[in-house]
Amino acid sequence: MGTESGVFTLAELSAMDWSRDDIAQARRAGTLISVTRGWVRSPGADSRVVSAVTAGGALSCVSALRFHQAHGSPGIWIPPGHSETHVRRSKHMKSAARPTGPFRWCQGFGRPLPVTTAVDAIPTALNCAARCLGAEEWIAVVDSMLNTTGWTVPDIQAQMGTVSKTVAAMFARCDERSQSGTESIARLRLHAAGFRVDVQPSIGGREHADLRTGALLIECDGRSYHSDENAFRNDRRRDRMTTIDRWITMRLTYDDVLYGWDQVLEDIRAVTRPDRHRIRRGNDPRRAHVASP
Numbered sequence: 001m002g003t004e005s006g007v008f009t010l011a012e013l014s015a016m017d018w019s020r021d022d023i024a025q026a027r028r029a030g031t032l033i034s035v036t037r038g039w040v041r042s043p044g045a046d047s048r049v050v051s052a053v054t055a056g057g058a059l060s061c062v063s064a065l066r067f068h069q070a071h072g073s074p075g076i077w078i079p080p081g082h083s084e085t086h087v088r089r090s091k092h093m094k095s096a097a098r099p100t101g102p103f104r105w106c107q108g109f110g111r112p113l114p115v116t117t118a119v120d121a122i123p124t125a126l127n128c129a130a131r132c133l134g135a136e137e138w139i140a141v142v143d144s145m146l147n148t149t150g151w152t153v154p155d156i157q158a159q160m161g162t163v164s165k166t167v168a169a170m171f172a173r174c175d176e177r178s179q180s181g182t183e184s185i186a187r188l189r190l191h192a193a194g195f196r197v198d199v200q201p202s203i204g205g206r207e208h209a210d211l212r213t214g215a216l217l218i219e220c221d222g223r224s225y226h227s228d229e230n231a232f233r234n235d236r237r238r239d240r241m242t243t244i245d246r247w248i249t250m251r252l253t254y255d256d257v258l259y260g261w262d263q264v265l266e267d268i269r270a271v272t273r274p275d276r277h278r279i280r281r282g283n284d285p286r287r288a289h290v291a292s293p
C-alpha cells in the first residue's frame with residue numbers, strides 16, 4: 001500500500017524479500033537512495049511523498065487521498081483546493097527538512113496510528129481529512145469511496161483505529177448511492193434546509209435521477225464518478241422519461257451548489273411550494289409572465 005510512491009521503510013523492503021545485502025548493493029548502485037533514518041527511495045520516487053517523509057511523517061489526509069486516486073482508486077472524489085502537502089507527523093521519525101512549498105501538519109481523531117508506510121492508507125487519510133475538510137466535503141469523499149470501491153462503512157472504520165464521535169456522526173450521514181461530489185453536497189444542503197430527499201429515485205422504472213424532493217428532480221453536474229461515455233446518451237434517455245412522467249427537472253453545477261446555494265435554495269423552494277400550481281394559473285402578479293391563458 002503506497003509502495004507505488006517509490007519510498008519504502010527498510011521493514012517494507014524486508015517484507016518484499018529484500019535481504020540486507022540486496023539493499024546494500026542497491027544503495028551502492030544508486031537504485032536505492034537514503035531519505036532519512038530507516039527510509040529509502042527509488043530514483044524516480046514521488047517528490048511529494050519524499051518531501052513528507054523527509055519532514056518526518058507520512059503523506060496523509062487530502063494529499064494521500066489524491067495519491068490513491070492517481071494509483072488504483074480513480075473513483076475517489078477530491079474537493080477542489082486543499083493543494084498543500086498534508087503530512088501526518090511520526091513520533092519516531094526525525095525531521096530532516098521541511099517539505100518544499102506549502103504544507104500542513106495533520107492529525108486524525110483519536111489515538112494516532114504509527115507511521116509505517118510513506119503514504120497513509122485510505123482509512124488513516126480519511127481520519128486526518130476529517131479535521132482538514134469541511135463536513136460536507138468529507139462526506140462527499142466517503143460517498144465516492146463507498147460508491148466506487150465496494151468498501152463499506154464498517155470496512156473503513158475497522159481500519160481507522162479509533163472512530164471518534166465526530167467521525168461516526170459524519171459516517172452516519174454518508175450515502176453510497178451518491179454518484180458525484182456535487183450530488184452529495186446538494187443532498188446534505190437540502191437535508192440541512194429541512195427537505196426530504198430521495199437519492200437516485202427511479203424514473204419510469206428504468207432510469208434514475210440524482211435526487212428528488214417532492215415533484216422536483218435534481219440532476220447534478222459531474223453526474224458519475226465513472227464519467228463513462230454512455231453518460232450523455234443516458235442523460236437524454238432520462239430526459240425523455242421525465243418528460244413522459246411530467247417531472248420538473250433542475251440541473252445544478254458544482255458552482256451552483258457550492259457558491260450559489262442561496263439562490264438555488266430559493267429556486268427549489270419556489271418550485272416545490274405547495275401553492276405553486278395556483279401561481280402558475282396566474283394568481284401571483286410577480287409570476288404573471290408565466291401565467292396560462
Ligand SMILES: [Zn+2]
Nearest residue numbers: 061086106132
Ligand atoms: Zn490535512
